[in-house]
Amino acid sequence: MQLDEFFVTGEPLIYGGMVSIVLVTSAIIFLLTYLKRWGWLWREWLTTVDHKKIGIMYILSALAMLFRGGVDALMMRVQLAFPNMNFLNSQHYNEIFTTHGTVMIIFMAMPFLVGLMNIIVPLQIGARDFAFPFVNAVSFWSFFFGAMLFNISFVIGGSPDAGWTSYTPLAGAALSPGPGQNFYLMGLQLAGIGTLATGINLMVTILKMRAPGMKMFDMPIFTWSTLVTSFIIIFAFPILTVALALLTIDRIFGSQFFTLTGEGMPMMWANLFWMWGHPEVYIVILPAFGIFSEIIATFARKQLFGYKAMVWSMILIAGLSFLVWVHHFFTMGAGALVNSVFSVSTMLIAVPTGVKIFNWLATLYKSRIQMTTAMMWSLAFIPSFVIGGVTGVMLGMAAADYQFHNSYFLIAHFHYVLIAGTVFACFAGLVYWYPKMFGHKLNERIGKHSFWWFLIGFHVCFFPQYFVGLDGMPRRVFAILPEWMPLNVISTVGAFGMGVGFVIFVYNIYYSYRYSKREEKGDAWDGRTLEWATPTPVPFYNFATLPEINGRDAFLSMKKNNETTFDEERLEPIHMPSNTGQPIIMMAILAFASFALVFEWIGLAVIGLIGTLIMMGIRSFDYDDGYHVEVDEIKKIERSARGL
Amino acid sequence: MSKNTKHVPVQHIIGFLLSIVLTLLAVWAALGSNLPVAWIIIAIMALAIIQAGIQLFMFMHMTESSSGGGHVPWNMMFHGFVLAAIIVAGSLFTMSFGFHHDHGSHTDHQEESSHQHD
Ligand code: HEM
Numbered sequence: 112m113q114l115d116e117f118f119v120t121g122e123p124l125i126y127g128g129m130v131s132i133v134l135v136t137s138a139i140i141f142l143l144t145y146l147k148r149w150g151w152l153w154r155e156w157l158t159t160v161d162h163k164k165i166g167i168m169y170i171l172s173a174l175a176m177l178f179r180g181g182v183d184a185l186m187m188r189v190q191l192a193f194p195n196m197n198f199l200n201s202q203h204y205n206e207i208f209t210t211h212g213t214v215m216i217i218f219m220a221m222p223f224l225v226g227l228m229n230i231i232v233p234l235q236i237g238a239r240d241f242a243f244p245f246v247n248a249v250s251f252w253s254f255f256f257g258a259m260l261f262n263i264s265f266v267i268g269g270s271p272d273a274g275w276t277s278y279t280p281l282a283g284a285a286l287s288p289g290p291g292q293n294f295y296l297m298g299l300q301l302a303g304i305g306t307l308a309t310g311i312n313l314m315v316t317i318l319k320m321r322a323p324g325m326k327m328f329d330m331p332i333f334t335w336s337t338l339v340t341s342f343i344i345i346f347a348f349p350i351l352t353v354a355l356a357l358l359t360i361d362r363i364f365g366s367q368f369f370t371l372t373g374e375g376m377p378m379m380w381a382n383l384f385w386m387w388g389h390p391e392v393y394i395v396i397l398p399a400f401g402i403f404s405e406i407i408a409t410f411a412r413k414q415l416f417g418y419k420a421m422v423w424s425m426i427l428i429a430g431l432s433f434l435v436w437v438h439h440f441f442t443m444g445a446g447a448l449v450n451s452v453f454s455v456s457t458m459l460i461a462v463p464t465g466v467k468i469f470n471w472l473a474t475l476y477k478s479r480i481q482m483t484t485a486m487m488w489s490l491a492f493i494p495s496f497v498i499g500g501v502t503g504v505m506l507g508m509a510a511a512d513y514q515f516h517n518s519y520f521l522i523a524h525f526h527y528v529l530i531a532g533t534v535f536a537c538f539a540g541l542v543y544w545y546p547k548m549f550g551h552k553l554n555e556r557i558g559k560h561s562f563w564w565f566l567i568g569f570h571v572c573f574f575p576q577y578f579v580g581l582d583g584m585p586r587r588v589f590a591i592l593p594e595w596m597p598l599n600v601i602s603t604v605g606a607f608g609m610g611v612g613f614v615i616f617v618y619n620i621y622y623s624y625r626y627s628k629r630e631e632k633g634d635a636w637d638g639r640t641l642e643w644a645t646p647t648p649v650p651f652y653n654f655a656t657l658p659e660i661n662g663r664d665a666f667l668s669m670k671k672n673n674e675t676t677f678d679e680e681r682l683e684p685i686h687m688p689s690n691t692g693q694p695i696i697m698m699a700i701l702a703f704a705s706f707a708l709v710f711e712w713i714g715l716a717v718i719g720l721i722g723t724l725i726m727m728g729i730r731s732f733d734y735d736d737g738y739h740v741e742v743d744e745i746k747k748i749e750r751s752a753r754g755l
Numbered sequence: 756m757s758k759n760t761k762h763v764p765v766q767h768i769i770g771f772l773l774s775i776v777l778t779l780l781a782v783w784a785a786l787g788s789n790l791p792v793a794w795i796i797i798a799i800m801a802l803a804i805i806q807a808g809i810q811l812f813m814f815m816h817m818t819e820s821s822s823g824g825g826h827v828p829w830n831m832m833f834h835g836f837v838l839a840a841i842i843v844a845g846s847l848f849t850m851s852f853g854f855h856h857d858h859g860s861h862t863d864h865q866e867e868s869s870h871q872h873d
């Protein structure tokens with residue numbers, strides 16, 4: 112292979128990308144060396160098994176991915192603003208909408224939410240870490256390397272260009288030769304290992320490690336949403352794993368699962384993809400529901416209305432989410448019976464979702480609302496998400512979907528649910544739990560600026576897309592007709608508004624780091640659930656002691672009874688897991704194997720796989736049982752954290 | 756301070772090796788053997804069931820009695836079966852109602868493959 116086949120050549124934008132990658136990487140290496148921080152980085156972060164630090168790394172990576180996906184989005188919007196734009200050519204446009212969709216769903220939305228779960232769920236249930244801290248670190252690094260592998264494709268080898276749905280036969284070897292589509296397959300496969308492991312890890316943690324006395328129906332609602340989500344992950348992700356593996360074997364080893372020739376069935380890919388894909392959209396929305404529920408209850412200063420109904424509706428949504436996948440390909444030609452069945456099941460999902468909307472409204476009803484930034488994101492979510500949901504029901508009507516499918520109407524729909532749901536929730540959750548993570552709040556005034564820019568930009572960007580869709584503009588086109596121009600210009604303006612909102616949000620992180628008042632107590636918002644019972648910064652073992660929990664809103668009753676998580680009488684040595692470099696090394700080797708497979712260098716891939724197996728062997732015979740934190744040390748840490 | 760519990764996980768090692776052997780056997784059945792297709796499918800199914808058994812008994816603590824059978828993941832097994840049923844029945848339902856797979860007629864095939872070549 113020639114070097115100019117290895118690197119992508121001939122595109123000024125991509126040369127720019129290469130230059131900035133080199134610059135940023137050398138800047139980071141220089142800073143780490145100059146400040147002598149390599150050892151610190153390795154000891155404190157790269158080898159950590161602490162769920163709080165892993166969570167922070169997830170969120171940082173997710174923000175970086177949001178930036179990357181956002182730049183993709185803005186480039187698309189520039190190209191689509193006017194007819195005959197020559198900003199992106201059709202090939203480049205195809206690559207960008209593919210990476211945009213994949214990055215946003217797989218490498219932004221999920222890791223962001225998993226990051227918040229990582230930090231908050233153990234704290235909410237009174238646990239000291241995940242059930243399997245080592246596996247948690249493996250999960251993070253598998254996501255991280257999966258994301259890197261996918262992202263490197265635009266400078267090395269060329270990006271995938273068959274859409275984030277990667278439909279066959281287009282995505283097969285015959286029509287998409289070269290490494291591009293392999294990057295998609297291996298990147299998702301690698302990250303998928305981590306997602307599946309995290310699902311199992313979270314489920315075991317929640318089922319087995321709750322504080323004494325905390326019953327299932329006493330759990331905070333975010334923890335419930337995480338439990339339901341991990342259930343969906345465990346049952347949906349294996350489908351993706353198998354589908355990706357089959358397509359990989361098709362492309363690299365010449366089998367015929369999804370090909371047009373041979374006995375292949377290209378439509379089977381769409382079938383399998385959406386059997387995972389639809390549950391996947393609930394994987395990214397249910398945690399968002401959980402976050403909004405926590406925030407609304409906290410700042411309405413009321414118990415969440417209809418807690419049990421909230422839980423049961425989530426369980427119902429999870430069950431139904433496995434029964435609606437065909438609504439993504441109503442137009443593919445299945446008969447009327449099939450389409451009708453899935454039309455009905457799709458519309459059924461609106462029922463439990465509606466229950467949740469009314470419960471939030473009832474929680475707000477006659478409450479004294481505190482207009483914090485986190486609360487404003489949550490309040491804005493409700494009407495925006497309803498628009499997305501209602502148009503979703505329109506799409507669910509199979510006959511009507513023949514008109515809407517693959518038009519901008521669809522694009523507007525899923526951005527209304529994904530952005531107003533998931534992205535708002537990520538921002539709201541980050542703002543809400545920020546003081547717990549970093550020991551100071553994000554500035555409220557700047558936060559509200561970023562909120563308004565983003566909210567207004569969002570509606571200006573995506574509301575017109577419903578109408579341009581009804582006017583017949585199809586998705587995944589790189590050139591528009593003159594008659595679609597006015598609405599598209601508006602859309603592009605809105606997109607840049609969101610961009611401004613995001614930049615202000617990131618600036619706020621820097622500003623607050625410099626100037627925000629440091630938290631003295633752990634309870635920044637006068638919270639109701641257990642995570643606020645810990646001091647700030649949270650000691651690495653989370654809880655020195657725990658009171659017997661009885662009932663919901665555990666911290667509220669602790670405050671009433673004057674209980675804390677530091678009961679000197681009951682202190683005992685705490686057993687903690689040791690840090691380890693194995694997860695990052697293991698996953699780096701597996702990433703190497705995946706990279707080799709992308710270029711179909713089978714020999715190197717086998718070497719990498721053997722290396723991974725060796726690492727697994729080393730782990731299997733690793734008898735490090737962790738260490739104990741002695742009572743004296745706990746006393747010292749807690750006293751200084753609590754200012755006693 | 757840190758206490759070490761050394762014991763070689765014999766069961767896990769045996770289970771791991773058995774899984775690999777069974778997988779290789781399945782690969783051979785599909786690629787290397789000259790069995791009729793129906794037998795290949797039956798053989799792979801049988802190997803898969805044995806694999807699942809190995810997972811349950813050698814890795815999932817099915818036989819540990821420490822919590823009075825509490826280790827048997829009935830709930831997850833039930834849901835696993837339901838999901839498998841949805842995948843299989845659902846795929847058959849959606850893929851065979853309204854679609855026409857004309858792999859049978861030979862003329863079609865020839866046309867397709869000659870397209871491939873030019
Ligand atoms: C600044 C914000 C955003 C803008 C301006 C934007 C814009 C776009 C545009 C123009 C497309 C259509 C590409 C085409 O089919 O021609 C698109 C597709 C898509 N977007 Fe976004 N988007 C944004 C944020 C997000 C977020 C936050 C998510 C996910 C959480 C997301 C997920 C998707 C997905 C899944 C697709 C489909 C990709 C495909 O069909 O291949 N977007 N977006």
Ligand SMILES: [Cu+2]
Pocket residue numbers: 388389392435436438439
């Ligand atoms: Cu769907």
